[in-house]
Amino acid sequence: MRRMFSKFVPALVLALGLAAFVPTAKAADPVKWRIQTALPAASMYFDILKEFGENVDTMSAGRIKTEILPVGAIVGFFDVQDAVDKGIVEGGFTWAHFFSGKRPAAYLFADQPSVGGMDQFTYLSWFIEGEGYDLYQDFIENDLNANMVAFINLMSGGQPLGWFKEPIASLEDFQKLKYRSPPGITGELFTGMGVTAVALPGGELVPAAQRGIIDAAEWINPGEDIRLGLHQVWKHYYLQGMHQASDLGSLIINKDFWNTLSPDLQKIIEIAAKASVTDSIAVNIKRNGEAIEVLQKEHGVTIHDTPADLYPAFVKSADEIMERYSAQDPFFKKVADSQRAFAESTVPYWTKLLGLYKGLGEAALEKK
Numbered sequence: 001m002r003r004m005f006s007k008f009v010p011a012l013v014l015a016l017g018l019a020a021f022v023p024t025a026k027a028a029d030p031v032k033w034r035i036q037t038a039l040p041a042a043s044m045y046f047d048i049l050k051e052f053g054e055n056v057d058t059m060s061a062g063r064i065k066t067e068i069l070p071v072g073a074i075v076g077f078f079d080v081q082d083a084v085d086k087g088i089v090e091g092g093f094t095w096a097h098f099f100s101g102k103r104p105a106a107y108l109f110a111d112q113p114s115v116g117g118m119d120q121f122t123y124l125s126w127f128i129e130g131e132g133y134d135l136y137q138d139f140i141e142n143d144l145n146a147n148m149v150a151f152i153n154l155m156s157g158g159q160p161l162g163w164f165k166e167p168i169a170s171l172e173d174f175q176k177l178k179y180r181s182p183p184g185i186t187g188e189l190f191t192g193m194g195v196t197a198v199a200l201p202g203g204e205l206v207p208a209a210q211r212g213i214i215d216a217a218e219w220i221n222p223g224e225d226i227r228l229g230l231h232q233v234w235k236h237y238y239l240q241g242m243h244q245a246s247d248l249g250s251l252i253i254n255k256d257f258w259n260t261l262s263p264d265l266q267k268i269i270e271i272a273a274k275a276s277v278t279d280s281i282a283v284n285i286k287r288n289g290e291a292i293e294v295l296q297k298e299h300g301v302t303i304h305d306t307p308a309d310l311y312p313a314f315v316k317s318a319d320e321i322m323e324r325y326s327a328q329d330p331f332f333k334k335v336a337d338s339q340r341a342f343a344e345s346t347v348p349y350w351t352k353l354l355g356l357y358k359g360l361g362e363a364a365l366e367k368k
Helices: 002-020 044-059 077-086 104-109 120-129 132-143 171-175 185-192 202-210 222-228 255-260 263-299 310-328 330-366
Strands: 031-037 064-069 091-095 148-155 162-164 178-180 196-198 236-238 248-254 302-304
Touching: 031 044, 031 077, 044 064, 044 148, 044 222, 044 263, 077 091, 077 148, 077 248, 104 132, 104 185, 104 310, 104 330, 120 132, 120 148, 120 248, 120 330, 132 148, 132 330, 148 255, 148 263, 171 310, 185 196, 185 310, 202 222, 222 263, 248 255, 248 263, 263 302, 310 330
Parallel strands: 031 064, 031 091, 178 196, 236 302
Antiparallel strands: 091 248, 148 248, 162 236
C-alpha cells in the first residue's frame, strides 16, 4: 500500500503541475470591446481614437482588445448613444450635444456658450478639477436615464463658423441663408439669431451643398473640413465660430460592460482617455494650421473674419436659451450654475494669461 501511495503522489503532483501551465480559454482570451464612433475613417480624430485603442491594448498587456469603428459600421451618426445604452456595442464616441434633444442638459457637457467667459481650457478644467465629471455621471444615470459611463477624450474647439457660397458682411446676410449646424440646442442658438438652421450628418454635407439644399455649413475645423471636401464646393471660410467655442468629445461605455472590467482595466481606459485629450490638442494646432495654408495656397479659399454684429446676436440668443432651459429644467440650471461658479474663480486669471500669448502672436505676425 505504501509503495502504491509513493507512486501515486509524484504522479498527482506532476499532473497538477502540468495543469497549472495549460492555459484555459477564459484566461487566454482578451476582453473584446467595440467603440462605434460618429466619425468617418478619414477623420483625423478617428486616427486619435485608434491610438487610444492601441494605448488601452498595450497598457493592459493584451488583456483587453479594442476595435474602433467608423460611423455606420454598426449604427449611424445619431444612433451611437442609443447603441451603447442598449448594449448593441460596448462603447462609443460622440459629442454629448447630439442627445440634447432628449435631455437639454446634455448640451452643457459638450459645448457651452462661453458661460462666464470660459474657453475650452477652463471648460476642460471644470470637468477635471471642478464638478464636471460628477455632474456628467449624475446626468447620465438620473437625468438621461442611460446605462452608461462617460469620459472626455477629445477637444476640438473652437470651431469655425464655416463655409459659405458667397461672402457675408452682416447678420442680415447670414439670416438669408440655409445653414447646416449641429442639432439640438446648438441649432437653436442659430435659430434664435434668425438663421435657418438645418441639421445634417457630416457625410451628407458636400452632396447637400452641391445640390443647393444648403447655402452654408459648419463641420468641425480646417483639418477636418479639408478631408470632408467642403472647399471643393465653397471658397469662403469664416474661422471664428461662437456656437462651439468649446467642444469636448465623449467616450461613452455601456455600464454593464464597464462593471465586468477589473479596477485596473477601468483605470487604464480612464488614463488613456485623458491622453487622447492631449493628443487632440496637439493635433488641432498642427494640422489646422497646415490645413489653412493648403486651403489658401492650393485651393483658392478666402479666409474671412466673422462679421462683428454676429457676436452680440449670438450672446443674446445664448442668454435667452440658458435662461429658458434653466427655468424649465432644474438639472440644467444646476449644471449651468456650477459652470458659472467655476468661471468666477478661473476666468479672471486665465483671460489675463491668454493676453500674453495673443500679444506675442500678434508681435510675431507683424514682423512678417
